[in-house]
């Protein structure tokens with residue numbers, strides 16, 4: 090009996106003694122240094138494969154991560170987000186050795202409802218009734234061309250989705266639909282993927298059409314034009330544009346049960362090939378970075394950063410201002426690389442994105458020649474087309490249902506940030 094009591098006591102200590110804390114990765118801190126400081130054997134690194142070593146290089150200074158410590162203050166688990174969907178997990182196995190793995194981030198995504206009565210001014214009413222400044226920003230964008238239609242006595246109801254991680258709100262809310270309820274009518278506002286509101290479940294999208302001067306259409310681009318967007322158009326980082334390995338946010342391997350993200354695009358090339366900056370910017374790093382070998386990082390405007398890895402040699406140094414198409418380094422085979430190639434990473438607000446989603450033209454000299462040829466033989470006009478907004482009708486049904494059943498006027502997640510973190514939050 091005594092034994093059972095002691096055993097139960099020990100179990101409860103090991104459960105309740107663990108504490109979860111939120112940390113920020115120190116600027117410039119190396120992964121090996123972090124392991125050493127926390128008494129984690131560097132044997133952990135020996136087990137990593139090529140892609141895992143590269144992923145370690147993705148940990149950014151200032152990155153929020155989570156440590157779980159036992160009641161002696163010793164680390165037993167660490168969770169470090171490395172992209173918008175994946176995180177590194179370091180945890181002790183049954184043999185008491187620390188193991189490294191890459192697992193999905195355990196986001197929770199919930200849909201919330203609000204119904205604001207307009208008493209004075211729509212924005213001050215939303216503010217006093219929701220206390221959520223992120224939400225107000227998103228509602229302002231969505232209601233931009235509808236504000237004049239809202240008057241005193243109306244109700245503005247809306248649905249939005251919000252992600253959270255470990256009880257902390259993660260990212261901004263996404264408005265799904267808004268319904269303005271007036272004494273004599275109702276107006277639905279459907280929200281497109283960019284957060285803009287439309288009074289029908291369609292979005293008008295502009296297309297660029299090139300008309301040759303001699304009278305026949307020679308080129309019709311079937312993509313959204315960038316007329317009203319500030320999206321940058323990056324150049325290729327080298328003349329050779331043979332992609333040997335595409336970007337991947339981490340496909341699940343069904344047999345090995347592992348995730349292997351590839352946070353960049355690999356271009357096949359010989360050693361010593363000139364590597365060019367994809368956009369104007371400032372060199373913020375030129376040195377060795379783990380599995381990426383010799384690396385150059387360039388910071389661009391708009392929150393973008395580009396990373397060039399496995400380089401043989403550098404041409405630019407930290408602090409240099411470089412232009413689009415300017416040679417900054419030479420390709421090579423350094424780091425964990427299985428042959429000469431260039432790994433190009435592009436990051437938006439420190440999150441890796443698919444480089445090919447923003448690379449829009451050949452290196453600047455080639456690009457400008459192509460553009461001038463097109464300009465000489467054609468005129469450019471814009472056409473618009475109506476594209477259905479995803480889930481517009483489903484969201485209309487949802488908000489009508491909430492309005493017919495809800496007794497609450499606002500679901501609020503106020504207490505989320507006050508909640509105590511739990512080990513179960515992470516996987």
Ligand SMILES: [Zn+2]
Pocket residue numbers: 334351353354355431432433
């Ligand atoms: Zn790569």
